[in-house]
Amino acid sequence: MIGVLPIPAAVVDQQGRVVSANRWIQATVGQALVTPADEEVAPGLRFGVDRTSRWRVRRLDDAGYLLLATAEREDAGDHLLRRFFASHDSLFVVYDQAGRVIESNQAWNQLLGYSSSDVFGLDSWTLLPPTDLETRARVEEDLRLMGHSEPRFQMRAANGTYRDIQWALHFDTNVGRCFGIGRDVTEELRAHDELRQRAYTDDLTQLANRAKLLEVLGGHLEGSGQPAVLFCDLDRFKVINDSLGHQAGDSLLADLGRRLKDLQQDGDVLVARIGGDEFVAVLASSDHGGATAVAEQILETLTEPFLLKGRSVHVAMSIGIAVATPGERVTAEELLAHADLAAYQAKKSDREGYVLFDERLRSAADRRFNVELGLRSALDDNRIEVHYQPIVRLPGSGIVGIEALVRWRTEDGWLRTPGHFLDVAEDAGMMPEIDHRVLRRAMIDGASVIRDGRPLFVSVNVSGAELTSTDYVERVLQLAQDTGFDPTNLVLEITESTFLLANSVRPTLEALREAGVRIALDDFGTGYSSIAHLRELSVDIVKVDRTFVQNLPSDQVTNSVTNALVQLCRILGLTVVMEGVETTDHASAAEQMGGELAQGYLFYRPMPYEQFVSLIRARATSTI
Numbered sequence: 280m281i282g283v284l285p286i287p288a289a290v291v292d293q294q295g296r297v298v299s300a301n302r303w304i305q306a307t308v309g310q311a312l313v314t315p316a317d318e319e320v321a322p323g324l325r326f327g328v329d330r331t332s333r334w335r336v337r338r339l340d341d342a343g344y345l346l347l348a349t350a351e352r353e354d355a356g357d358h359l360l361r362r363f364f365a366s367h368d369s370l371f372v373v374y375d376q377a378g379r380v381i382e383s384n385q386a387w388n389q390l391l392g393y394s395s396s397d398v399f400g401l402d403s404w405t406l407l408p409p410t411d412l413e414t415r416a417r418v419e420e421d422l423r424l425m426g427h428s429e430p431r432f433q434m435r436a437a438n439g440t441y442r443d444i445q446w447a448l449h450f451d452t453n454v455g456r457c458f459g460i461g462r463d464v465t466e467e468l469r470a471h472d473e474l475r476q477r478a479y480t481d482d483l484t485q486l487a488n489r490a491k492l493l494e495v496l497g498g499h500l501e502g503s504g505q506p507a508v509l510f511c512d513l514d515r516f517k518v519i520n521d522s523l524g525h526q527a528g529d530s531l532l533a534d535l536g537r538r539l540k541d542l543q544q545d546g547d548v549l550v551a552r553i554g555g556d557e558f559v560a561v562l563a564s565s566d567h568g569g570a571t572a573v574a575e576q577i578l579e580t581l582t583e584p585f586l587l588k589g590r591s592v593h594v595a596m597s598i599g600i601a602v603a604t605p606g607e608r609v610t611a612e613e614l615l616a617h618a619d620l621a622a623y624q625a626k627k628s629d630r631e632g633y634v635l636f637d638e639r640l641r642s643a644a645d646r647r648f649n650v651e652l653g654l655r656s657a658l659d660d661n662r663i664e665v666h667y668q669p670i671v672r673l674p675g676s677g678i679v680g681i682e683a684l685v686r687w688r689t690e691d692g693w694l695r696t697p698g699h700f701l702d703v704a705e706d707a708g709m710m711p712e713i714d715h716r717v718l719r720r721a722m723i724d725g726a727s728v729i730r731d732g733r734p735l736f737v738s739v740n741v742s743g744a745e746l747t748s749t750d751y752v753e754r755v756l757q758l759a760q761d762t763g764f765d766p767t768n769l770v771l772e773i774t775e776s777t778f779l780l781a782n783s784v785r786p787t788l789e790a791l792r793e794a795g796v797r798i799a800l801d802d803f804g805t806g807y808s809s810i811a812h813l814r815e816l817s818v819d820i821v822k823v824d825r826t827f828v829q830n831l832p833s834d835q836v837t838n839s840v841t842n843a844l845v846q847l848c849r850i851l852g853l854t855v856v857m858e859g860v861e862t863t864d865h866a867s868a869a870e871q872m873g874g875e876l877a878q879g880y881l882f883y884r885p886m887p888y889e890q891f892v893s894l895i896r897a898r899a900t901s902t903i
């Protein structure tokens with residue numbers, strides 16, 4: 280009990296031995312004292328470190344006596360307190376009932392910049408900021424009701440600045456004094472605020488970040504308004520980043536951030552940057568009309584070109600808009616996801632501008648979600664399968680190679696072709712894993728066919744994400760070794776857009792070719808500036824896209840273009856594979872143009888490994 284008393288206090292037994300003492304006195308329990316009954320006890324008690332205190336003695340029934348140092352100013356008890364105060368870097372103050380300073384330690388004086396002579400009698404309540412109208416009443420009430428209070432408030436220093444101080448105040452009714460122990464928390468609060476600020480700010484643009492955005496949007500959603508979210512995604516930012524460098528990319532984002540910041544001047548708009556080239560504007564309350572007006576405003580900020588490395592660059596943006604519908608419960612994350620989805624749609628629609636989220640988009644999102652989930656479980660349960668489509672030499676149909684094509688076996692046994700899931704797998708970052716599985720399977724199956732005495736090449740598709748992974752070459756060659764597959768029988772099919780991905784692709788391809796792997800340029804003719812690339816790229820095989828082949832020979836323009844493409848490839852010494860050959864007309868046109876190899880439903884459809892094995896066995900017996 281005496282532990283909480285803010286003045287020296289002890290309990291002694293009938294014989295004057297210390298039973299307990301509080302931390303203000305370093306008395307040893309059991310130490311003999313003068314008998315308290317002795318009249319001497321009050322004025323001259325020798326006690327612990329303090330030898331001269333005056334004590335107030337109270338009889339505690341028969342148990343003994345409670346001794347309390349009287350805290351009059353020049354008292355020895357105060358002397359003890361003062362010594363204790365002085366040695367401590369916490370702030371100690373003794374106030375009278377009206378809040379005037381009676382005693383304060385060095386730490387307090389220094390912090391607030393008062394000399395000890397100024398301090399005596401200072402009315403501490405006058406040091407509160409003039410705006411702080413509650414603290415005094417609250418503290419006085421606490422002290423009256425409970426005898427203690429732990430407020431935090433600001434006090435004005437002599438130089439006019441304010442410090443934040445956390446106090447523990449005790450009021451001792453016996454002596455009519457308030458004892459305060461305080462801690463200066465100004466820096467702590469500032470650091471905390473700064474951290475908080477930083478945790479809520481995007482470094483590059485100084486706009487709000489995702490956390491802040493979600494908090495603000497969450498607040499709007501709880502209110503009565505109808506908030507709207509505009510998800511703004513720059514188009515082809517990656518190209519700028521790759522071609523002009525990251526610094527230019529950053530400076531573009533920072534500049535755009537500055538332009539968008541102006542929208543915030545209307546207090547109902549918050550602009551945040553939530554990732555790479557993704558900016559989001561949140562409107563406190565809006566309808567579709569209001570939101571599209573803001574979208575127009577945002578697009579307007581892009582009409583002025585950006586100056587990057589001395590060049591003026593125009594950028595475009597896709598905006599997705601989602602407006603909370605009254606009465607529908609939607610979380611901040613959901614609304615953001617809806618806007619994201621609409622932005623994705625805006626990007627795909629190839630028109631500049633914005634798209635409003637609606638239910639149709641939601642079902643598209645549901646599909647993507649289900650596909651992703653299904654694919655993950657297929658990866659876990661080994662339900663990613665590989666089918667093979669034979670590639671033949673023209674004329675005729677002698678099999679010289681096979682292309683491995685991925686298939687997804689769903690949980691209920693359906694077989695899904697890549698058109699159903701590759702877009703989702705790509706967005707979800709699952710392509711490296713899928714490609715790796717397909718390559719491994721194709722090597723195992725291919726090795727076994729070749730071992731059976733059927734020489735052929737195995738052609739495998741590679742996505743950009745997989746090809747640009749740093750250890751790609753190493754992994755391919757390791758897989759070949761593990762599966763007993765000769766890398767010179769491997770063809771890797773890459774699309775033009777993959778070539779354009781990054782400069783790092785080139786050395787990767789060189790290393791693969793050095794190991795004997797051939798590189799095929801897939802879907803040739805569908806990308807732009809194909810011919811320019813053909814010259815620079817280190818490829819061995821060109822696969823002419825089926826959109827060309829399928830218009831042969833009826834369409835005259837296609838005929839001439841395809842013819843020119845094939846001739847060019849031949850001049851460059853490349854092997855040409857004609858894709859999507861479905862009819863004998865296609866086949867003969869392809870052959871006349873000089874296409875050496877072909878692939879298509881006319882010859883074979885993609886098939887499971889077992890079927891392919893029986894096919895070549897049957898052919899072996901029939902053709903010999």
Ligand code: C2E
Nearest residue numbers: 684685696697698717740741742859860861878879880885
């Ligand atoms: P692709 O590389 O152009 O593969 C040829 C696609 O054309 C296959 O579709 C094949 O079934 C189809 N096809 C073959 N002959 C004909 C024909 O005569 N007519 C028509 N209309 N189509 C024909 P599939 O298997 O649906 O694959 C679609 C695309 O998915 C592939 O196009 C390829 O880009 C991608 N893909 C397939 N497997 C993989 C893989 O393991 N990894 C990666 N990254 N992509 C893959």
Ligand code: CA
Nearest residue numbers: 682740772801
């Ligand atoms: Ca292919």
Ligand code: CA
Nearest residue numbers: 801802822858
């Ligand atoms: Ca192709």
